[in-house]
Amino acid sequence: MKKLIILGSTGSIGTQALDIARANPDKYTIVGLAAGSNAELLEKQAREFGVKAVALFDTKAADELKIKLADTNIKVFCGADGVCELAMLDCDVVLNAIVGIAGLRPTLCAIDAGHTIALANKETLVTGGEIVNRKLKEKGVELLPVDSEHSAIFQSLQGAPKGSLKKILLTASGGPFFGKTREELQNVTVKEALAHPNWSMGAKITIDSASLMNKGLEVIEAVHLFGVPASQIEVLVHRQSILHSAVELSDGAVIAQLGTPDMKLPIQYALTYPGRDMCFEQLDLFKVGSLTFERPDCGTFKLLPLCIEAINHGGLYPTAINGANEESVKLFLEGKIKFLQIAELNEKAMNLCENKKDFTVEDIFAADEAARQIVRKAVL
Numbered sequence: 001m002k003k004l005i006i007l008g009s010t011g012s013i014g015t016q017a018l019d020i021a022r023a024n025p026d027k028y029t030i031v032g033l034a035a036g037s038n039a040e041l042l043e044k045q046a047r048e049f050g051v052k053a054v055a056l057f058d059t060k061a062a063d064e065l066k067i068k069l070a071d072t073n074i075k076v077f078c079g080a081d082g083v084c085e086l087a088m089l090d091c092d093v094v095l096n097a098i099v100g101i102a103g104l105r106p107t108l109c110a111i112d113a114g115h116t117i118a119l120a121n122k123e124t125l126v127t128g129g130e131i132v133n134r135k136l137k138e139k140g141v142e143l144l145p146v147d148s149e150h151s152a153i154f155q156s157l158q159g160a161p162k163g164s165l166k167k168i169l170l171t172a173s174g175g176p177f178f179g180k181t182r183e184e185l186q187n188v189t190v191k192e193a194l195a196h197p198n199w200s201m202g203a204k205i206t207i208d209s210a211s212l213m214n215k216g217l218e219v220i221e222a223v224h225l226f227g228v229p230a231s232q233i234e235v236l237v238h239r240q241s242i243l244h245s246a247v248e249l250s251d252g253a254v255i256a257q258l259g260t261p262d263m264k265l266p267i268q269y270a271l272t273y274p275g276r277d278m279c280f281e282q283l284d285l286f287k288v289g290s291l292t293f294e295r296p297d298c299g300t301f302k303l304l305p306l307c308i309e310a311i312n313h314g315g316l317y318p319t320a321i322n323g324a325n326e327e328s329v330k331l332f333l334e335g336k337i338k339f340l341q342i343a344e345l346n347e348k349a350m351n352l353c354e355n356k357k358d359f360t361v362e363d364i365f366a367a368d369e370a371a372r373q374i375v376r377k378a379v380l
């Protein structure tokens with residue numbers, strides 16, 4: 001029995017992780033669950049899986065949840081500190097599926113507690129990659145990628161000799177706006193941006209996929225996970241989302257992982273690694289027919305090259321562009337800015353970033369807030 005804590009259990013990744021646990025009651029015990037403000041679903045999940053504790057970031061919602069769960073022994077933690085406390089409870093694996101930089105502190109706390117991390121929350125590594133890697137080493141803790149591309153890279157590297165990785169081939173679906181010109185993107189709507197052709201995901205990452213910011217964040221994530229510079233990462237647009245990424249090794253061998261566009265496999269692999277478990281959806285290559293690869297249009301989708309610039313600068317630049325993006329995506333979803341303004345605002349905030357090479361977690365949150373304020377001031 002593996003004891004799991006799931007952070008972000010009410011979201012797209014979180015609910016799919018619970019589907020895996022539901023299908024394998026003999027393999028997983030859910031110890032704790034955390035979310036932002038969705039008390040209703042969290043209550044349902046807590047009762048179904050008989051957890052020891054839950055946490056809600058929103059303190060008002062947490063108070064409501066305490067009342068709802070008064071007839072049980074389930075402990076309710078509240079606020080950002082409460083999510084961190086929950087992440088430190090006794091368990092084997094913490095799956096972090098929180099969205100945004102809000103996932104950074106819980107990851108650090110879970111590492112402090114010595115728990116293996118299954119990481120979906122890419123913003124953890126984008127903002128705090130150096131600090132996280134130092135802490136993992138210090139504590140001797142393992143961090144396993146859940147993001148499908150990084151899981152594919154990780155799977156492709158199993159058995160590859162140390163030092164043999166030459167290049168990462170990071171695939172991108174291209175999102176709903178692939179092939180469109182800047183002109184055509186002027187007036188795209190929220191609904192159009194949310195209509196991802198292959199993947200069903202939370203709203204924020206779906207918008208990031210439409211703008212290619214997601215691929216930019218994933219380049220930064222890969223730099224921290226696999227210890228290669230951005231210059232050794234090539235982004236390929238692969239419209240079918242079947243080849244989830246590949247590695248090129250020193251002898252020219254290219255090794256890839258393929259599968260249907262379903263997050264259950266990468267989530268499950270992070271929970272069972274190095275073992276393998278049940279299949280949720282089989283890949284039929286005859287049905288797929290052909291796989292295609294194209295170069296991304298970095299002139300139209302500027303956030304991909306901007307993220308590469310951010311990681312090449314290093315320091316707090318990735319935090320600045322990430323913080324600006326969280327804010328501008330929120331404004332876009334609220335209908336307050338246009339799609340192309342996301343990139344403009346992110347670029348502006350990144351260029352105004354006061355960089356630091358040796359930085360602390362506090363510096364990260366200060367840079368995040370500064371970038372958000374630049375975006376808010378430019379719009380409101």
Ligand code: NDP
Pocket residue numbers: 007008009010011012013014034035036037038039056057083096097098099100102120121122123146147148199200201202203204205263
């Ligand atoms: P969702 O928006 O669907 O879910 C986000 C989850 O985080 C919800 O449970 C939400 O709770 C919770 N949450 C939000 N803010 C806080 C907070 N401050 N403290 C605690 N919990 C919080 O996102 P996804 O599941 O799509 O994505 C989660 C992460 O995984 C992201 O970093 C994303 O980039 C990454 N990822 C997602 C993929 C996918 O297929 N969805 C693929 C690869 C990576 P509530 O419901 O109460 O708001």
Ligand code: MG
Pocket residue numbers: 147148149150218
């Ligand atoms: Mg991904």
